[in-house]
Amino acid sequence: MIDGRRVEELLRELAPQVLGALVRRYGMFDACEDAVQEALLTAAQKWTVDGLPDNPRGWLVTVGSHRLLDELRSETARRRREQAQWLATPQSALLGAPADAEPDTDDSLSLLFLCCHPALSAPSQIALTLRAVGGLSTEQIAAAFLVPQATMAQRISRAKAGVQAAGATFAMPDAADRDARLRAVLQVLYLIFNEGYAATTGPDLTAPQLSDEAIRLTRWLRRLLPDDAEVAGLLALMLLTDARRPARTAPDGSLVPLAEQDRSRWDAARIAEGVALVSEALPRGQVGPYQLQAAIAAVHDESPAMADTDWPQILALYELLEQVAPSPAVTMNRAVAVGHVIGPRAGLDLLSTLDADTRVRDHHRLLATRAHLLEQAGDHPAAAAAFRAAAARATSLPERRHLTTRATRLTP
The missing domain is CATH 1.25.40 (Serine Threonine Protein Phosphatase 5, Tetratricopeptide repeat)
Known part of the structure; x- marks a missing residue:
């Protein structure tokens, strides 16, 4: 037998890879997602007893493909294909080569770009990313955003329909579009993090499940794009900000402002990792907004007390940030500096x-x-x-x- 927690972590890591493989091969996001969920459930039950297969990803792709092909051969699926064929997948691909022939490629990044398609609103992008890439259940996402499960299910369903209506294809965007699409992906991840770090509604100051998930997904994105300085900057910003979370609330759950926080409770390991990331990213060339925000967070986190904060440096960084990415939020923060x-x-x-x-x-x-x-x-x-x-x-x-x-x- 194998530890259930280890299996759960592995399945969460593999889920977007398997979904990406099926969507690229078969199209029909909804059907592929259902098939992947069934494959994950089967794996969770089987692997904890029998141990891991030699190729866990290939095992999941094979099982998911079999589930999907069974569905495609049903009368319901035939009617769906007659009405609409998402992503224009050729019929030969739908019922073609066996899943065992699946190439060893990772389509996770293409899946993330698809979920953050510019045709979708920010709430729809967030919901679809957490569902398809993060692997969270609709119930978990609804609970994190304090909305009814039915409401979140509708939001996710509309997001999928919106991608389909936009005529999106499951492929990496071309070079001319890639940077803009990556900025949208980073914004979605940052929005998820912010909602977790400072919940906009509800009785609790934070929703740790969301901020933890945003950090996990951004770590994963950095593994896929190790040379992108803004991806590194975003991860650094999340780590440096989240490092303060233990000191942001009093025992009764009330908010503790930065000036009054017990800095000994800040997460030193996350601060060290964040500082190392931004120190590595900044000298690479063009400086982006996430790198600058991470640099500001680093100045705060490395100050032993509020009185020791290097405010002139923070002001200089905000002035540069306002040139690079002007916004009302930047102006408000610059006014404080x-x-x-x-x-x-x-x-x-x-x-x-x-x-x-x-x-x-x-x-x-x-x-x-x-x-x-x-x-x-x-x-x-x-x-x-x-x-x-x-x-x-x-x-x-x-x-x-x-x-x-x-x-x-x-x-x-």
């Missing part, structure tokens, strides 16, 4: 440039940033009012409580 380096009034002046930006003018983070700078400037009544306004707009309960507490502290 300006507040530390030049003064809070200068930070407020910079922040005021976002007042007319419809993307963030009513967002709680803009109000919270203004409140922070007003507090630094000594204008406690205005800061308290801004904290209360931010709390009213926050959808995360721990954030709302934290902002309310900050307002109460500043109210006479």
Whole structure:
């Protein structure tokens, strides 16, 4: 017998490879996914008793292919093929060579690009990536995003239909399109991580399952693209940010801001790995936004205390980041750095440039940033009012409580 946990980890690693192999060969994402899930279930039951086969990936491809071919030969599958043939797979391929002849290639990256197709919305890309590449069940994804399972199932189904309607093919994009598609993939992984590190809704500050999954998938992507500096930068950013997670919450689950965190609780191993990654990536050539954000995170993580933070360096990095990838979030963070380096009034002046930006003018983070700078400037009544306004707009309960507490502290 073999340890069940080891089998589970291996199956999660192999799942996207097997699904990619079947989709490339047969098309029909839905049917292939069902076949892979059956193959994984069979393997989980059989391998823990009989041990691993000589070629686990080939075993899964073979079993999945047999399951799929059985389905394709059914009347239901014949009607489906008559109505629509996704990815224009030739009939000869559908019922062609035996699965044992499957070449030893890894289609995982093509699968990830397919799940992050630009025709899909960001929520659809996230859901499909977690389902098809991450191997999470619909129930697990729904629980992580605090939505009903039926809602998430519909979202995933619409994502698959959207890819089909866009006429997507299961292949790596050409050189002209590859960089743009890779940026979309990195954005999806970062969105998954952020939702796990700071949940946008619900009673909990974090959803560790999502941030852990994002790190796992980004590690896997780095193995596939070891020379891509932005992939390394994203992994470094995730590790350096997630290293602080143990200190972000108090025993009662409330939020602990960076300035008040017990830095001895930060994960030193993740910090060391993240610093090494960004140090390796930055000198390679063109600097991208994930590398710059990782560098900023490294400055914070290597500071033994808030008072020792090298704010001039952080400000310089944010100024460069705003040139490379301007966004309201970057401007807000740069305003905080300006507040530390030049003064809070200068930070407020910079922040005021976002007042007319419809993307963030009513967002709680803009109000919270203004409140922070007003507090630094000594204008406690205005800061308290801004904290209360931010709390009213926050959808995360721990954030709302934290902002309310900050307002109460500043109210006479």
